[in-house]
Amino acid sequence: MSAKKDSELQFKAVSKGKKTLRVGCEDYQLVFGTELKLNGVECHGVCDSGAKTIYLDVNSDQRQATLVHELVHAAAAEFGLRHHEDWCPKLEELIAEMVAKVVVANYRLVARKP
Numbered sequence: 263m264s265a266k267k268d269s270e271l272q273f274k275a276v277s278k279g280k281k282t283l284r285v286g287c288e289d290y291q292l293v294f295g296t297e298l299k300l301n302g303v304e305c306h307g308v309c310d311s312g313a314k315t316i317y318l319d320v321n322s323d324q325r326q327a328t329l330v331h332e333l334v335h336a337a338a339a340e341f342g343l344r345h346h347e348d349w350c351p352k353l354e355e356l357i358a359e360m361v362a363k364v365v366v367a368n369y370r371l372v373a374r375k376p
């Protein structure tokens with residue numbers, strides 16, 4: 263999920279990490295927690311591009327896919343995709359899901375050094 267201005271994020275932090283993720287020219291903080299809800303809806307992860315923070319539910323069995331999904335939202339914000347005339351939130355959501363599934367399904371090859 264992608265947090266928009268005025269979104270209400272509920273979250274119990276487990277660790278406010280020093281982990282950062284490089285997205286374009288920005289460093290995003292990776293924060294782990296539980297009971298993550300955006301506007302009252304339970305979710306596995308949230309990208310707040312305004313705060314440059316990605317929140318992940320530590321108890322989710324879909325953490326890898328969720329992290330990739332949220333990184334796509336961060337990239338959409340940082341690489342200007344959201345300013346494209348054909349951009350819409352539903353399309354961004356579909357792209358995030360598609361990339362997450364493909365990357366996780368091929369993770370060993372993606373992560374392997376040559």
Ligand SMILES: [Zn+2]
Pocket residue numbers: 263264331335355358
């Ligand atoms: Zn999403």
